Structures are given as structure tokens and as C-alpha cells.
Amino acid sequence: MRKNLNVIAAYSIMMGLIILVGIFQSWNIALSIFNLCLISAVMTMGANIQWGYAGLINFGIMGYTALGGLAAVLISVDPVQEAWSAGGFDILTSLLIIVVMILTINFVLKRYEKSKFRTYSIAAIIVAGIVIIRITAEPGIEAIEAIDPAKTGFLGGLGLPIVFSWIVGALFAGGLAFVIGKVALGLRADYLAIATLLISEIVIAIIKHEDWLTRGVKNVIGLKRPAPYEVDLQTTDWFINLVEKFNSGKLALISDLADRQAALNQLIIEGSSIFVKLCYSGLFLVVVIILLILTQKALYSPWGRMMRAIRDNEEAANAMGKNVVKQHLLIFVLGSAIVGIAGAMLVTQDGLFTPGSYRPMRYTFLIWVMVIVGGSGNNFGAILGGFAVWFLWIEAAPIALFLINLTTSGLADTHFLKIHLVESVPYFRFLMMGIGLLLIMRYRPKGILPEKIEIK
Amino acid sequence: MDFLNAIILLLNYIFVPALAYGSQLALGAIFVTLIYGILRFANFATGDMMSFGTMFTILFTWYFQSLGISLGVLPTALLAIPFAVIFMISYMLLVDKFVFKYYRTNKSPPVQLAMVSIGVMFVTQAVVRIIIGPSDRRFFDGEKFIIKAGEFKEITGLNEGLAIKSTQVITVIVTMVLVSTLFWFLNKTKTGKSMRAYSDNEDLALLSGIDPKKIVMITWIIAGILATIGGALYGLDKSFKPFTYFNNMLPIFAAAIVGGIGNPFGAFLGGYVIAFSEILLTYAYRKFFMYVLPESMEPDSLVQLLSTDYKFAVSFSILVIVLLYRPSGIFKGKVL
Numbered sequence: 001m002r003k004n005l006n007v008i009a010a011y012s013i014m015m016g017l018i019i020l021v022g023i024f025q026s027w028n029i030a031l032s033i034f035n036l037c038l039i040s041a042v043m044t045m046g047a048n049i050q051w052g053y054a055g056l057i058n059f060g061i062m063g064y065t066a067l068g069g070l071a072a073v074l075i076s077v078d079p080v081q082e083a084w085s086a087g088g089f090d091i092l093t094s095l096l097i098i099v100v101m102i103l104t105i106n107f108v109l110k111r112y113e114k115s116k117f118r119t120y121s122i123a124a125i126i127v128a129g130i131v132i133i134r135i136t137a138e139p140g141i142e143a144i145e146a147i148d149p150a151k152t153g154f155l156g157g158l159g160l161p162i163v164f165s166w167i168v169g170a171l172f173a174g175g176l177a178f179v180i181g182k183v184a185l186g187l188r189a190d191y192l193a194i195a196t197l198l199i200s201e202i203v204i205a206i207i208k209h210e211d212w213l214t215r216g217v218k219n220v221i222g223l224k225r226p227a228p229y230e231v232d233l234q235t236t237d238w239f240i241n242l243v244e245k246f247n248s249g250k251l252a253l254i255s256d257l258a259d260r261q262a263a264l265n266q267l268i269i270e271g272s273s274i275f276v277k278l279c280y281s282g283l284f285l286v287v288v289i290i291l292l293i294l295t296q297k298a299l300y301s302p303w304g305r306m307m308r309a310i311r312d313n314e315e316a317a318n319a320m321g322k323n324v325v326k327q328h329l330l331i332f333v334l335g336s337a338i339v340g341i342a343g344a345m346l347v348t349q350d351g352l353f354t355p356g357s358y359r360p361m362r363y364t365f366l367i368w369v370m371v372i373v374g375g376s377g378n379n380f381g382a383i384l385g386g387f388a389v390w391f392l393w394i395e396a397a398p399i400a401l402f403l404i405n406l407t408t409s410g411l412a413d414t415h416f417l418k419i420h421l422v423e424s425v426p427y428f429r430f431l432m433m434g435i436g437l438l439l440i441m442r443y444r445p446k447g448i449l450p451e452k453i454e455i456k
Numbered sequence: 457m458d459f460l461n462a463i464i465l466l467l468n469y470i471f472v473p474a475l476a477y478g479s480q481l482a483l484g485a486i487f488v489t490l491i492y493g494i495l496r497f498a499n500f501a502t503g504d505m506m507s508f509g510t511m512f513t514i515l516f517t518w519y520f521q522s523l524g525i526s527l528g529v530l531p532t533a534l535l536a537i538p539f540a541v542i543f544m545i546s547y548m549l550l551v552d553k554f555v556f557k558y559y560r561t562n563k564s565p566p567v568q569l570a571m572v573s574i575g576v577m578f579v580t581q582a583v584v585r586i587i588i589g590p591s592d593r594r595f596f597d598g599e600k601f602i603i604k605a606g607e608f609k610e611i612t613g614l615n616e617g618l619a620i621k622s623t624q625v626i627t628v629i630v631t632m633v634l635v636s637t638l639f640w641f642l643n644k645t646k647t648g649k650s651m652r653a654y655s656d657n658e659d660l661a662l663l664s665g666i667d668p669k670k671i672v673m674i675t676w677i678i679a680g681i682l683a684t685i686g687g688a689l690y691g692l693d694k695s696f697k698p699f700t701y702f703n704n705m706l707p708i709f710a711a712a713i714v715g716g717i718g719n720p721f722g723a724f725l726g727g728y729v730i731a732f733s734e735i736l737l738t739y740a741y742r743k744f745f746m747y748v749l750p751e752s753m754e755p756d757s758l759v760q761l762l763s764t765d766y767k768f769a770v771s772f773s774i775l776v777i778v779l780l781y782r783p784s785g786i787f788k789g790k791v792l
Contacts, residue, residue, distance in 0.1 A: 057567060119781070187779060189567045190498040194709050195779055198772035201706060209765040361581075361702070365574055372571060427585035434578025438555060441572050 007380050007449060014387045021395070028270070031277040033394050038284035039345050041386035044370040045291055045379060046338030052377030052451065053304065054331045055311040057193040060180065062363035063200030064336045066207050066355065067176055068169030068343020070214060073353045075165035076224045077157035083144045084155060087212065090140025091155070094133045101129040144212040154215045163226045165344045166287070173340025174333045176203065181332040185325070197360065208355045220353040227279035233272040240264075243271040280349055287345065288383065291338060295379045307331060361430075366393065369437050375447025384449055392436070393429055400428035457614070462747035464616040468605070474728070474735040476624040476693055479631035482727025483686030484708035486638065486720050487679050493655040493718035494675045495556065497569030501577040502683075503705030507698045508547060508580050509684030510691045511588045512540035514595045521597070529599040534626070537688050545680035551576055552676055560672070577702075584698050593696045596623065623693040634685060635724055638678065642720065647674060655718060706768065707734070710775040716785025725787065730771045738764045 018037075022030030043061060050056040105122055112118045145153045184195045207214050214220070233239045244251065247267050254260040298304050310317040310324050318324050347353050366389065374385020401422065408418045440447065484506060491499045499505075516536030526532050555576060559569050602625055605617025642648035647670075654661040654671045662668060687701065694700075707730050715726025740760040749755075762770060778785065 057570075183776065183780060187783065189565075190570050191713070191779065191783075193567075193570060194498060194713065195776065198706055198710065198775055202769045202772050205766055205769045209763065365578070368571070368574065369578075421586075424586040424589065427582050427590070429582075430578050430585065431582035434575045434580075434582060437575035437578065438572065441568070441575060442555075442558060445568075 007384075010384050010448060011380075014384060014391070017391060027274055028277070031274060031281060033391060035277060035280050035284060035349060036394075037387040037390045038281065038288055039342050039349065040367070040370060040390040041288055041383040042284075042291060042342035042345065043339050043367050044374060044382040044386040045288075045295060046335045046342065047367055047371045048335075048374070048376060048379065048382035049295060049338065050331055050335035051371055052382070053299070053307045053311065054328060055189075056185070056328060056332055056335075057189050058196050058332065058335065059193045059360075059364050059368070060196035060200035060203075060336075061339050061367045062358050062360050063196075063203035064173035064176065064339040065343035065346065065363050066200075066204055066358045067172040068165075068340035068345075069347035069353050069358075070207060071169035071172045071340070072162055072165040072223060072344045072347040073214065073220050074157040075160050075168055076162035077220065078159040080147065080152045080154065080156035083147050083152060083212075086147055087140030087142075087144035088155065090137055091144070091212070094137040094140075097129060097133055097136065101125060141212045149218075152215075153218070154212050154220075161226065162224050162348050163283070165348070166341050169340040169344030170337040171340075173343065174337035177333045177336030178329070181329045185328050185332060197364065200360070200364065204355065204358050207358075214353070214355060217356045219355070221351070223347065223351045223353065225276075225351060226283060226348065227276050230269075230272040230276055233275060234268050239272065239275070240268055243268050246271075284345060284349075287341065291341075292379055292383065299379065366433065369433055372437060373440050373447060375449040375451060377451030378447070378449050381447050381449035381451070385447065388448070389433070389436075392432060396429035396432045397425050400425050400432075458747040461614055461616045462744050464608075464614055464618050465744055465747065468616065468618045470732075470735050470739055472618075472620060472624055474731045476621075476627045477735070478728035478731030479627050480686055480690040480693065480727075481704075481708055481711045481731055482724045483631060483634070483682050483689070484704065485711035485715060485723035485727045486635070487682040487686065488708055488712040489715070489717055489720055489723040490675055490679055490682075492712070493720075494651060494671060495560065495569075497566045497573060498709075500570060500573045500705070501580055502708055503702045504577050504580040504584065504698070505544070505548070505679075506683045506687030506690070506704070507584050507696070507701035508687075509540055509544040509680070510687035510696050510701070511584050512543045513537055513684065513688040513691070514588065514593060514696060516540055517595045517597075527598065529622070531596050531598045531623070531626070531692055533595055533597075533688055533692055537685060540688065541681050541684045544684045545677050548676045548680045548683075549673065552672065581698065581702065588698075590698055593691075595696065596692050598622065621693070623689070627689045627693055630685060630689060634682070638682075638720065641678075651675065703768075707731075707771045710771045713775055714778050714785055716787040719785065719787055722785055722787030726785070729786070730774065733774055734767050734770045737761045737770050738767050 018030050018034055021033060043065065046064075047058060047061060050058045104125055108118060108122055108125070144155060147153060180196060180199055184192055184199070187195055208216050210216065211218065244264060247264075251260055251264060251267075254263055306317070306322055307327065309320070310322060310327055314324055370385040370389040371382060372385070373389055374383070375381025404418070404421045404425070408415070408421065411418045444450075484502060487506075488499060488502055491497065491502075513533050513536045516539045517531075517533045520526070520532050520535060525535065527535055555572060556569065559572060599622055602620045602622050603618060605619040608618045609615070642652060650661065650666045651671055651674065653664070654666055654668065658668075661671075690701075690704070708727075711726035711730045712723045713726070714729055715722030715724070717723075738760065740758040742755055742757070742759050745753075745755050745759055
């Protein structure tokens with residue numbers, strides 16, 4: 001109990017802060033912060049597995065998040081029949097060509113010794129493949145994008161419940177990580193960081209501009225929900241009764257019947273959006289708890305010990321007969337898959353997929369701040385980091401506004417400096433993140449909840 | 457005649473823009489490579505430091521404009537750059553003193569320094585946005601074109617015009633002067649030689665009496681000059697927007713690594729490699745083939761290898777290929 005005291009204390013403070021937001025701002029805001037905290041926690045756990053367990057830097061988090069989001073679209077949206085009949089055949093042919101290309105390259109890699117000839121022939125295969133794909137896919141893509149471009153203009157998805165996409169998102173992200181890992185894991189740490197950052201930019205570029213698959217910057221809106229819709233709830237009897245029961249004390253104070261009905265309606269509207277958010281919180285909480293149990297088990301398993309050994313001394317682990325390359329690849333795939341789940345969860349919660357919103361500051365560097373602040377190598381730390389940093393990210397603007405008003409209280413409201421500062425309030429969050437990261441790196445380099453390994 | 461037209465077309469749409477863009481990238485890449493070679497970490501704050509310097513250039517330009525000072529046909533920004541450089545260098549030295557120095561003296565691993573540079577990136581980005589705001593700003597004044605497309609057509613009688621913007625010429629000239637001075641400094645002066653020695657082998661350099669504090673300071677000074685001028689030239693040529701500068705970090709990194717990180721000359725050429733390949737691969741060659749080929753063989757499609765949307769993706773793909781087949785870069789930098 002004693003040794004877990006700081007964990008419990010840190011989590012209680014965090015929950016207390018969110019409850020304070022609920023009391024002072026609104027429960028709606030508090031719950032949306034809480035939900036995004038949960039999603040951030042999942043992302044952070046993914047990055048933490050790679051960095052904390054194995055010491056791999058992955059700056060490609062944005063790419064895996066976007067792939068998870070793409071999975072949500074491809075699973076839940078109903079298929080667009082006309083698009084399939086217009087260009088489906090061409091797209092499927094191109095897919096087949098890609099598969100053939102990969103198989104040929106694999107064959108060449110296996111069959112021939114490493115030589116200039118092999119390198120050039122692989123390059124030739126890739127170039128020829130790209131040219132053939134462009135020629136076959138072009139008419140199909142044009143046909144697909146021409147179908148009702150304002151509404152569809154893409155192939156659509158499978159029309160399955162969106163929750164399945166959480167698994168598919170993990171598979172997509174894991175698959176991408178496998179390819180990247182094969183290519184880039186041999187690089188030195190900071191090169192791996194740069195390479196993954198750039199590769200994730202390529203992924204985003206593809207998602208943004210391949211309209212036939214993702215609708216690109218036209219966005220996909222109105223995705224199916226795993227939770228009920230507010231409008232439906234507001235007309236459901238049991239929900240109205242529930243709200244009435246909850247607020248019976250408050251309602252009893254209003255004597256006028258019409259006023260009471262108006263107040264009740266207001267409460268139902270508020271209550272329905274809170275209820276929906278609570279549904280999401282429940283779903284997300286389940287994911288976080290499952291992941292937490294799994295990662296904790298893994299951390300204390302022989303496999304976890306091996307990972308730490310590899311992290312702390314690669315050569316020694318290698319000499320003990322551990323396959324460092326294989327384990328690095330495995331953990332790279334696992335961590336990225338978790339990030340993919342988070343990406344799908346994010347799109348599920350928002351109900352829309354906006355490729356233009358994936359930016360490295362928000363989806364890569366912020367997640368890294370969470371990992372470092374929370375405590376790398378410690379799953380509880382990672383979750384706490386996700387919570388604390390996201391909370392600060394959202395509440396930074398109000399805090400900054402308060403501080404600005406406090407420090408410039410001597411100035412008139414029309415003073416140009418004050419107006420300028422108040423206008424630039426949104427950017428103070430970057431300042432706080434940066435200073436927070438620098439302070440933690442300097443004075444508590446292992447994070448708020450440092451890694452603690454006990455041998456049981 | 458058609459052949460001449462084709463050449464002018466390529467000059468106008470590929471060679472001139474790529475040369476200017478490449479020079480801007482090259483300055484940034486030398487900045488990255490110097491920091492990497494001497495201070496030994498990948499500086500993720502590169503793009504934002506460049507935007508910090510450009511911000512001061514803009515502020516001074518506005519100040520001079522309000523005083524009525526101008527350079528006539530040349531942009532006022534040229535006058536503002538030296539003052540901005542001073543601010544940039546002092547900011548960098550401050551950051552180094554309060555942030556990087558601690559990790560350097562503790563001999564932290566490069567990864568940790570890279571993480572710290574992310575903190576610096578956040579702070580710098582915030583400072584820039586708080587002071588000047590996130591919006592797009594143009595601060596170019598003076599004569600815009602050296603040759604206009606229409607004038608060129610009249611003079612030569614060709615169908616294709618060649619437009620050369622004054623910012624493009626300024627960019628190339630300033631880059632050449634700056635880079636040749638830098639190489640002269642690194643190769644001929646005693647301080648430059650000691651910098652290279654320090655970059656090659658820190659312990660040996662210390663043994664032979666080189667003062668590391670002085671080396672670090674000079675590195676930051678050169679870095680400040682490069683960052684401000686590179687950023688200001690980019691801003692003059694296109695426009696200043698903090699987010700674009702942050703994104704420019706990526707092709708700059710690509711240029712530095714392609715050229716062989718730690719090798720300033722490689723970084724210089726790497727900038728052009730990235731710029732030319734980006735533009736060459738995304739240009740639609742239809743018109744070019746219309747001039748060169750006989751009428752019967754004219755292409756129907758745009759003859760564009762990749763759509764311009766994938767401009768960035770091109771440079772990153774080059775980087776990935778280089779990392780795979782020649783991890784030390786084309787011109788042999790440090791072996792990774």
C-alpha cells in the first residue's frame with residue numbers, strides 16, 4: 001500500500017481536477033476532457049511500450065493514429081454501390097498488382113545474393129509497378145471520384161459496427177509498423193526518430209490525397225456510433241423518467257407547471273449529451289483497463305524482463321542469445337497497434353474523419369510530452385501523463401487568460417499590450433507544454449511516476 | 457525554335473524555382489548539420505528557430521518602414537536581417553545556457569538532447585505565435601521582378617516567357633556569399649579548423665587545447681546567422697507563416713541526412729538534391745513534350761510522375777532510400 005501511495009495520490013489529484021472542472025465549468029466539458037484523456041492514455045501506453053520497455057523512439061504516432069481513424073471509416077461507412085461498380089474492378093486489379101509486386105520483390109530478395117544487380121532489379125520492379133498501377137487505377141479512380149462528389153465520391157466501407165474498427169485499426173497500424181520496422185529499425189536512435197516522423201508525413205499525405213479511399217480533405221462525416229443519439233434519447237420515456245428522478249429535488253422547487261416542464265426539457269437536453277459521453281467513457285475505460293492489465297502482465301513476465309535487458313544493454317542481451325532485431329520489431333508493431341486502437345477510438349468519438357487535422361504537433365509531439373511527463377517505462381505513469389498533459393492542454397487557455405488578467409490588471413482594458421496578449425491566449429498552451437517538458441526533463445528526468453521494477 | 461522554347465519552359469518552371477528553394481533548404485540543412493556535428497544532437501527546433509529569426513526580420517522591417525527607411529529597389533528586409541541576427545544569436549545563446557548546457561556537461565545521450573530540443577521547439581513556437589500571431593505575412597517590398605515573362609517574350613520573340621523574381625536572385629547570391637564565407641572560415645581559419653577537429657573527435661580536440669566553450673559559442677553564432685538568413689530568404693520569396701516553417705523542418709532534415717549529416721558541404725548540396733527532385737518529379741511535362749516531340753507523338757495526359765500533393769513525400773522517400781542503401785549520406789557524413 002505504502003509504495004503505491006504516490007500513484008494513488010497522483011490519480012486522486014487528477015480525478016479531483018476533472019471533478020472541479022465539472023463543478024465550475026460544466027459536466028459536459030469535464031466528460032469530454034475525461035474521454036480525450038482516456039484516448040490520450042491509450043496512445044501514451046502505445047508509445048510507452050516502445051520507448052519505456054524497449055528504448056525505441058517512434059515519432060510516427062500521427063501516422064498510426066490516422067490509420068486507426070481510416071479503419072473506423074472503412075469499417076463503419078456503408079459501401080457505395082455505384083462507386084464499386086464504376087471503379088471497383090480497376091482498384092481491385094491494382095491491389096492484385098501490388099500483391100504480385102511484393103511477392104516478386106520478396107522472391108528476388110530470397111533468390112539472389114546481395115548485389116548491385118539485385119538492387120537495380122528491385123528498383124526496376126518498383127518503378128514498373130508504379131507505372132502499371134497508375135495506368136490501371138487512373139480511370140477507376142476518376143470514375144469513383146466522379147460519383148456524387150459532394151456526398152460520396154469514394155468506395156465507402158463495409159457497413160459494420162464501428163467498434164470492430166478498433167481491432168482493425170490496430171491491425172492496420174501494426175501492419176504499417178511492420179513495414180517501417182523492417183526498413184528503419186536498424187537506424188540509430190535519433191535517425192529512427194527522424195525517419196519515422198517523415199514516414200508518418202507520407203502516410204498523412206496519402207490519406208489526404210487519395211480521395212477514392214478516404215474522401216481526402218473533403219472529410220467523412222456522420223459516422224455510425226456505438227452509443228445512442230442525443231435526439232433519440234430526448235424522446236425516450238425511460239430516459240426522461242431517469243432525468244426527472246435525478247433532479248426531482250430541483251424540479252419540486254419550481255411551482256409553475258409550464259416552468260417546470262421547460263426546466264425539465266433543458267435538463268433532458270443537457271442530460272442526453274452527458275449520457276452519451278458517459279457511454280463513450282465506459283467503452284474507453286474498458287479498453288484502457290484491458291490494455292493496462294495486459295501491459296502490466298507483460299512488464300512482469302519473462303518477456304518484459306528480456307525487453308528491459310535488451311533496452312539496458314543490447315550487446316549483453318544479444319550475447320545471451322536473445323534475438324534483438326526480432327524483439328525490437330515485435331515491440332514496435334505492438335506499440336503501434338495500440339496507437340492504432342486509439343486512433344480508431346478518437347474517430348469513433350468524434351463521429352468524423354478529418355485527414356487535414358492530423359498534425360505532428362498534436363499527434364506526435366504532444367503524445368511524447370505525455371510519455372516523458374508521465375514516466376517512461378511505467379504504465380500507470382503513462383496513463384497519468386496522458387491525463388495530466390491533456391488536461392493542461394485544454395485548460396491552458398483559461399489559466400493563461402487568468403494569469404494575463406492578473407499581471408496586466410494595472411493596464412487599461414484598451415491597452416494594446418493587453419489586447420494583444422488576450423488575443424494570443426490559445427498559443428500559451430504551447431508555452432506551458434514546452435516549459436513543462438523542459439522542467440520535467442531537467443529536474444525529474446524519469447517522469448512524475450518513475451519506472452519501478454520489483455522482482456516478485 | 458521549339459527546342460529553345462522547351463528549354464526556357466524548364467528554366468522558368470523548374471530550374472529557377474528549384475535553385476531558390478534549394479538555397480533556402482541548404483542554409484537550413486547546414487544549420488542542422490553544424491548542430492549535429494558539433495553539439496551532437498538532432499535539433500527538432502530547427503524550423504521554429506528559423507521562424508523566430510524571420511519574425512525579428514519582419515519586426516525590424518516594419519520599424520524601418522515606419523521610419524521611412526528603404527533600400528529602393530531592394531527589399532527593406534535586407535537591412536533588417538543584421539539586427540534580427542543579433543536577436544537570434546542572443547536567443548540561441550540564452551537557450552543554450554539555460555537548457556542545452558546542462559545536458560552537454562552531463563554527457564547525456566543524444567536522444568535526451570533531441571527530446572529537450574522538442575521542449576525548446578514548443579517554447580519557441582509559442583513565443584513566435586504570441587508575438588506575431590499565426591497568420592500569413594508578406595514583408596517583401598521593392599522591385600518584384602528582374603525579368604517579367606512578357607518582357608522576356610518581347611525581347612527574344614519566343615513563345616515561352618522567363619520570369620525571374622528579384623527574391624530568387626537575392627536568395628541565390630546571398631546563399632553563395634554566405635556559404636563560401638562559411639567554408640572559407642571552416643577550412644582556412646584556426647577557429648574553423650578547431651571546430652572541425654572538435655566535430656571529428658571531441659577527446660583529441662580537448663587534449664590539444666581547444667576550448668569547448670568557445671567552439672559551442674561560435675557554433676551557435678553561425679547557426680543563428682544561418683537560421684535567420686535562411687528563414688528570412690524563404691519568407692521573402694514565399695511568405696512567412698509559423699506553421700509552414702515548422703513543416704519546412706522536415707525537408708531540411710532530409711537534405712541534411714541525404715548530404716551526410718555532420719558534413720556541411722554535403723548538407724549544402726543535399727538542399728539542392730531535395731529541391732530539384734521535389735520539383736522535377738511533380739512537374740507536369742506535357743507542354744515540354746509538345747515542344748520537343750513531333751505533333752503526331754504529343755502526349756494526351758499531363759505526363760506528371762506524381763501529383764504536386766506528394767511534394768513532401770518525394771523528399772522523404774529519397775531520404776528513406778538513402779538511409780537504406782547509404783546510411784552515411786551521399787557525401788559521407790558521420791556513419792550512423
